[in-house]
Each structure stands twice: as structure tokens, then as C-alpha cells.
Amino acid sequence: MPKTPAPRVAVIGYGTAGRVFHAPLIHATPDLELTAIVTGNAERAAEIARRYPRVEVIGDTETLWSRAGEFDAVVVASPNGWHAEHARTAIAAGLAVVVDKPLATSAGEADGLIATAHARKVALTVFQNRRWDADFLTLSALIDAGRLGRVRRFESRFERWRPEPKPGWKRNADPEAAGGILFDLGSHLIDQALALFGPAHEVYAELDAGYTDSAVDDDSFVAVSHASGVRSHLWMSSVAPDPGPRFRVLGDKAGFVKFGLDPQEDRLREGAVPTGEDWGAEAEKAWGRLAAGDHVETIPSRAGNYPAFYRRFAAALRGDAPLPVDARDAVAGLRVIEAARAASAERRVISL
Numbered sequence: 001m002p003k004t005p006a007p008r009v010a011v012i013g014y015g016t017a018g019r020v021f022h023a024p025l026i027h028a029t030p031d032l033e034l035t036a037i038v039t040g041n042a043e044r045a046a047e048i049a050r051r052y053p054r055v056e057v058i059g060d061t062e063t064l065w066s067r068a069g070e071f072d073a074v075v076v077a078s079p080n081g082w083h084a085e086h087a088r089t090a091i092a093a094g095l096a097v098v099v100d101k102p103l104a105t106s107a108g109e110a111d112g113l114i115a116t117a118h119a120r121k122v123a124l125t126v127f128q129n130r131r132w133d134a135d136f137l138t139l140s141a142l143i144d145a146g147r148l149g150r151v152r153r154f155e156s157r158f159e160r161w162r163p164e165p166k167p168g169w170k171r172n173a174d175p176e177a178a179g180g181i182l183f184d185l186g187s188h189l190i191d192q193a194l195a196l197f198g199p200a201h202e203v204y205a206e207l208d209a210g211y212t213d214s215a216v217d218d219d220s221f222v223a224v225s226h227a228s229g230v231r232s233h234l235w236m237s238s239v240a241p242d243p244g245p246r247f248r249v250l251g252d253k254a255g256f257v258k259f260g261l262d263p264q265e266d267r268l269r270e271g272a273v274p275t276g277e278d279w280g281a282e283a284e285k286a287w288g289r290l291a292a293g294d295h296v297e298t299i300p301s302r303a304g305n306y307p308a309f310y311r312r313f314a315a316a317l318r319g320d321a322p323l324p325v326d327a328r329d330a331v332a333g334l335r336v337i338e339a340a341r342a343a344s345a346e347r348r349v350i351s352l
Contacts, residue, residue: 007072007096007317008035010064012086014044017100018077020268021129025307026075027052028274031314035071038064051271061086068093073317075127076100079169080178084109087124091116096123096317101187103330105178107338110331117327123316125323126330127309130188131195133262134282134304135246141302142256143196147290149253154193154232156247158185158261159240165211165218166238173215180216182207182337185236190333193224193232199332201227204349205340210239222340247288256299258288264304280304 009026011018014037026034036056037048045057058064064074073096076086084104090097091113103126104110117124130136142148165171172179182205194200202225210218219239224232235244247258264280280303290297308324315321339350 004318006031006033007314008033008070009073009075010036010038010058010071011075011077012038012061012064013077013079014039014041014048015077015079017127018075019044019047020265021127021306022075022077022098022100023048023052023055024268025274025310027055028307029310029314031318032073032310036064061089065089065093068095071095073097073123073313080183081105081169081172081174081176083178084113087113088116091120091122091124094120094122098125098127098313099330100127101191101330102126102178102183102334102337103327104334105176105183107331107334110327110334114327114331123323124327125313125316126325126327128188128191128325128329129306129309130192130262131325132280132305132308133264134280134301135258135260135262135288136192137302137304138288138299139247139249139256139258140196142290142299143249147254148249148251148256151197151230151249151251153250154197154230154247155235155245155249156189156192156232157235157237157244158189158246159235159237159243161241161243162238165214171214171216180207180218180220181236181238182217182220182222182340186220186222186234186337186340187333189234189236190222190224190336191329193226193234194329194332194336197226197230197232198228199226200224200336200339200352202349202351203336203339203343205344207341207344210237217344220340220344222336224336254290254292256288256290260286262304264306268306274307278303279307 038058074090076099204223207217207220219237222234249256282301312324316323343350
């Protein structure tokens with residue numbers, strides 16, 4: 001029996017999301033074919049030609065949509081403000097869609113995309129790669145095994161030290177652009193908190209500019225009270241000269257503390273191919289610790305696994321597995337983002 005051809009995938013955008021994450025991960029997935037990348041930037045087009053000589057460069061989305069029948073799936077890696085429009089057009093063309101986080105600029109807009117995809121029987125998922133970070137996988141396993149007992153407080157940080165702002169569309173203050181660090185790093189932290197501890201009940205936030213004359217949030221804090229009783233405290237910052245622990249999780253049996261970021265992004269930025277048994281492995285010096293009073297135990301990190309997202313996406317397209325991320329989870333995350341913006345502006349706790 002002949003093998004079914006691998007789904008042909010087109011990626012919209014070759015900025016950080018397209019270049020660092022989507023293109024290399026798709027290219028390394030045997031059951032997917034990276035067929036085309038959309039970019040109007042000549043320098044980026046030249047890089048694509050060097051790195052992926054068999055991949056076609058398409059200059060604009062209008063050309064892509066006119067040739068929609070040549071593809072099976074589209075990955076939306078364009079700036080945040082274009083996510084919903086590009087996803088909507090792909091769905092109308094009958095193409096399966098992966099949207100880089102955030103799915104849209106509002107929960108209502110995201111709900112509409114999901115309804116449209118459902119009505120047209122088109123696969124729609126969201127790239128929440130941080131669910132496959134080494135530290136998150138390790139923490140999830142500890143919680144599942146009952147090593148922490150009942151978790152009371154979850155502290156999560158994604159902090160960087162950039163003394164000068166990095167230019168680009170993420171500094172656009174227009175609400176429709178979804179700029180700022182809450183939509184960027186906050187989308188990851190909120191998604192992880194909801195994935196671990198369930199729906200949000202109340203939200204409080206402090207969204208602050210970190211640079212002179214900044215029109216967006218660069219240094220923000222979000223507190224989520226979950227319906228499960230867990231409290232999540234989430235920090236995201238571009239102006240942290242001394243970053244705190246990535247995770248500090250307190251349960252009634254033990255606490256878990258982990259410093260440092262998952263190594264996969266840095267390796268992808270360096271051009272590493274995301275394959276091999278050692279992919280996603282963390283150095284021993286980066287492992288976290290489980291502690292209860294004087295008892296302290298080093299916990300080996302599970303290997304991070306970003307390639308799992310696209311392997312699961314390929315399996316879902318074959319009908320062999322569910323999509324790697326339920327798009328409804330992205331709606332829940334956007335509702336927390338909206339509540340956080342309101343909470344910060346009004347200096348009050350928002351109930352969901």
C-alpha cells in the first residue's frame with residue numbers, strides 16, 4: 001500500500017517565531033513537508049534559500065491564498081495583530097492552521113475563529129511550545145507523582161535583562177497590535193499556570209513600562225487565583241538585571257525551586273537541528289531542587305521536547321491523535337490577559 005504523502009505546510013512569517021521555532025521544527029518532522037515560507041524581506045528570503053534550498057519563498061500572503069490548493073496546512077507566525085486575520089483566511093481556504101500564541105488579540109475574536117474552524121471542519125491549534133519545556137515537564141511529573149502534596153502557591157518567572165528596548169512591532173501600543181510583554185511572555189506563563197492548576201477565578205495585575213517613554217508594558221506581574229484554590233504569581237520582564245527563579249512551587253509536602261531557562265530556544269537560535277537523543281537535555285547544574293525543611297533533593301530535569309508539538313500535529317492530521325493544544329485553552333488565556341489589563345488599569349481584583 002503506497003505511503004500517504006506528508007502534509008504540505010506553508011509558514012507565514014520568518015521573524016523570530018518562523019525562523020527560530022516553526023521552520024526548523026517542521027523541517028525536522030518526518031511526517032510533515034515544509035513546502036513554502038512567506039516573507040517579503042529579501043535578506044530573510046536569502047537565508048531561507050541557503051538553509052532550506054527545497055523550500056519555496058512566497059513574497060506575500062495574497063499569492064499564498066491564490067495558491068491555497070497547493071498546501072494542506074498553514075502556520076501563522078506573523079505579528080500578533082495579524083494572527084486572527086491570517087488564521088481566518090486559512091480556515092476559509094480549508095487549510096489546517098497552527099497559530100503562534102496568542103491566537104488573537106481578544107477572547108471574543110478567538111472564540112469566533114474556533115467556531116468558524118468547527119463549522120468548516122478545519123483543524124485549528126495554537127503553538128504553546130512552553131508546555132514542552134524541560135522545567136515544565138519536570139514540574140508536571142512531580143505534581144502528578146504527588147511529590148509536592150497539595151500545591152498552594154505557584155511562582156513562575158520569565159525575566160530578561162535588556163537595558164535598551166528591542167525595536168519592532170512588539171512595542172506598538174495599539175491594542176489591535178497586541179504588543180507588550182503580557183501578550184508576549186505572559187501568554188506562556190498564563191498558559192502553563194492554567195494547564196497545571198485549572199481555570200482562573202480572580203485576577204490582579206501590575207503592568208508597568210520598564211523603559212523611558214515606553215508605551216507598552218515591559219515589566220509586569222499577574223496574580224491568578226484558580227478555582228482549584230491554587231494561587232499563581234507570574235512575573236514577566238525585559239528589565240530584570242538579576243532574574244529570579246524560573247519556578248518556585250510550594251506544596252504541603254515539599255517545595256520545588258528551579259533556576260534558568262529551557263535550553264531549546266538558544267539551541268534553535270544557534271541553528272541546531274532539533275533531532276537526536278540528547279535534544280532538549282539540560283545540564284546537571286541547571287537541575288532544580290525539591291526541599292522540605294532540611295531534606296533537599298536534586299531533581300534531574302526531563303528533556304525538553306518542542307519537536308513533540310509538530311509530531312502530534314502531524315498525527316492529528318492523519319486522524320491518529322488529538323491536536324497538540326486545544327484552541328479553547330488559548331481563549332481561557334486571553335480572558336486572563338484581558339482581566340489583567342483591566343485589573344492593572346483599575347487597580348482592583350477582577351472576577352472571572
